[in-house]
Amino acid sequence: MSTTGGLKVFSGNANRALAEEICNYLSCDLGQAITERFSDGEFNFQICENVRGADVFIVQPTCPPTDAHLMELLVMLDAFKRSSAERVTAVIPYYGYARSDKKDRPRVPIAAKLVANLISKAGADRVLTMDLHAAQIQGFFDIPVDHLYAAPVMIGYYQTNVLPKLTVVAPDTGGAERARAYAKRLNAELALCDKRRERANVAEVLHIVGDVRGRNCLIVDDMCDTGGSLTKVARALKEAGAERVHACFTHPVLSGCAVEQLANSDIEQIVTTNTIPLRPQARELEKIKVLSIAPLLAKAIKSIHEETSVSSLFV
CATH class of the missing domain: 3.40.50.2020 (Rossmann fold)
Structure with a gap:
């Protein structure tokens, strides 16, 4: 007690x-x-x-x-x-x-x-x-x-809403451990994006490590700020032959033009949590689903x- x-x-x-x-x-x-x-x-x-x-x-x-x-x-x-x-x-x-x-x-x-x-x-x-x-x-x-x-909340969602032929994607080397944990729990393949960040909030996707052709890809990250990295990773996955691209992240910071970038991106669905209140523009975006922590x-x-x-x- x-x-x-x-x-x-x-x-x-x-x-x-x-x-x-x-x-x-x-x-x-x-x-x-x-x-x-x-x-x-x-x-x-x-x-x-x-x-x-x-x-x-x-x-x-x-x-x-x-x-x-x-x-x-x-x-x-x-x-x-x-x-x-x-x-x-x-x-x-x-x-x-x-x-x-x-x-x-x-x-x-x-x-x-x-x-x-x-x-x-x-x-x-x-x-x-x-x-x-x-x-x-x-x-x-x-x-x-x-x-x-x-992760328990996110993984529970994808265990209920199963994506077939799933490959979990780490958007950078720093997120590899997180993506590996998701892939293990979801019985999925693992891929990694080799990304170089020239300066704050500006990232350039170099190439995808792993075979994503014909696969449904889930990008896993801890947060989304401007949305630049996430949309570039999604585009790189599509160019590498991915069939569908989904994304999930814990913290929806979504600053600047993030909502507009995500709306026009190759990502079909975005799952996030309520650690941060969604901005009004983000609430109007149908592809965003919020899970409660x-x-x-x-x-x-x-x-x-x-x-x-x-x-x-x-x-």
């Missing part, structure tokens, strides 16, 4: 719908708080109920506008620590700045580490996140991190609160 007080779930403005859905699975009410902004744009936050000795979970993905939602999270963490909450867990389904996880060019920051420091310093006792862009980001924290994967996060929150193992959710 939990050594902390009662379970309480609160939300910022980043994805309130997800927080409410999590509360529905946990059979609890969403915590009462003021989450407004002053006229100058500063975040106006106040907890409207007693949280002394409570086990608090703050649901707040740091999705666009990233800086605003990150600042909301930091302010909320500070408020709960100053209100004598026993333990505060930052539930961050999407971790912003995750792509800045290494110094791969001269004179650049490692912003993912900086954000980890800010979250810890603001008062988080624990972090619950999902499909980090780079797994080593867990090591940037000096507090416990529970790193979940959307609320049950998975709710189970993890319940396990953390009750001090039971979360490892069964990692597969």
Whole structure:
């Protein structure tokens, strides 16, 4: 049993719908708080109920506008620590700045580490996140991190909606391990896209490693930002003889002209999750299907609160 007080779930403005859905699975009410902004744009936050000795979970993905939602999270963490909450867990389904996880060019920051420091310093006792862009980001924290994967939700969908003659495709070498796991669970073939990124948000597909001719291809990735990489991989697969192309990714960032690019791409269907609220334009795109990760996060929150193992959710 939990050594902390009662379970309480609160939300910022980043994805309130997800927080409410999590509360529905946990059979609890969403915590009462003021989450407004002053006229100058500063975040106006106040907890409207007693949280002394409570086990608090703050649901707040740091999705666009990233800086605003990150600042909301930091302010909320500070408020709960100053209100004598026993333990505060930052539930961050999407971790912003995750792509800045290494110094791969001269004179650049490692912003993912900086954000980890800010979250810890603001008062988080624990972090619950999902499909980090780079797994080593867990090591940037000096507090416990529970790193979940959307794979069980995604794989369950494709086990029900079977694609015959399936080949799972990694869009780059970094995604090979993820694609291999999907291929194993779906009894599918595996292919890899050899991709070179000249600069941020600009990728050039070089060639496909593996035979995809006459196959139905499923591109698996952790996120989609501008959609440029995904659409180029889909085009390369079609040129290599693929019959149909589907895609799935956990985080639908979909910035800039991403929705337009995906709408005009060779991809027949896109499956994603609700770690980030879909932009209005994306909601109108019929080829996008959203799966909920609320049950998975709710189970993890319940396990953390009750001090039971979360490892069964990692597969």
